[in-house]
Amino acid sequence: MTSKLFTALYVGLIVGMIILFFINFEVYAIQQSIQAGTWPTTTGGITRSLICTRWVNGSVDYTGPCIDYSYTASERTFTASSIDTGEFSNLGLWWRITGIPEQYREDRAVTVHYNPANPGISRLDPTI
Numbered sequence: 001m002t003s004k005l006f007t008a009l010y011v012g013l014i015v016g017m018i019i020l021f022f023i024n025f026e027v028y029a030i031q032q033s034i035q036a037g038t039w040p041t042t043t044g045g046i047t048r049s050l051i052c053t054r055w056v057n058g059s060v061d062y063t064g065p066c067i068d069y070s071y072t073a074s075e076r077t078f079t080a081s082s083i084d085t086g087e088f089s090n091l092g093l094w095w096r097i098t099g100i101p102e103q104y105r106e107d108r109a110v111t112v113h114y115n116p117a118n119p120g121i122s123r124l125d126p127t128i
Contacts, residue, residue: 036113036126044071044112044122047079049101054083064088065100071112073119080112080122087123 052066067082082088088100104110104124115121 036115036123039113039123039126040073040116041111041113042071042073044069044110046104046106046108046110049104049106051098051101052083062089064097065104067100067104067124069104069110069112069124071114071122073112073114073122076119078114078120078122080120082124085121085123087125 046067046069048066048068050066051064053060054062054066062083065082065088067088068079069081070077070079072078088097110124113123113126
């Protein structure tokens with residue numbers, strides 16, 4: 001009986017840690033979106049725009065808009081991807097994300113919001 005109780009507690013602890021990790025990630029993403037609205041902006045260019053799927057260790061990690069872009073800030077050129085910034089990952093419903101590649105067409109100039117303390121961190125849309 002004791003080993004079953006220990007196993008249940010151990011599994012509960014692991015599940016709880018995983019849940020806390022995802023809650024922390026979402027809070028970070030929301031906080032970054034709020035901060036991004038106050039960041040300086042620069043003009044960038046879209047280099048890739050489509051709906052894609054990213055696989056990690058044989059499992060789907062992300063399916064949604066894959067918007068890659070480049071921009072110059074603090075006299076350096078940076079590249080970024082919406083997969084890494086996660087800015088479109090919380091839109092959820094498929095009908096909300098399918099129009100995003102059209103909105104951010106390849107070779108289009110866009111406004112990029114970048115973190116002045118770390119210009120490699122950026123967002124295309126700070127309201128998401």
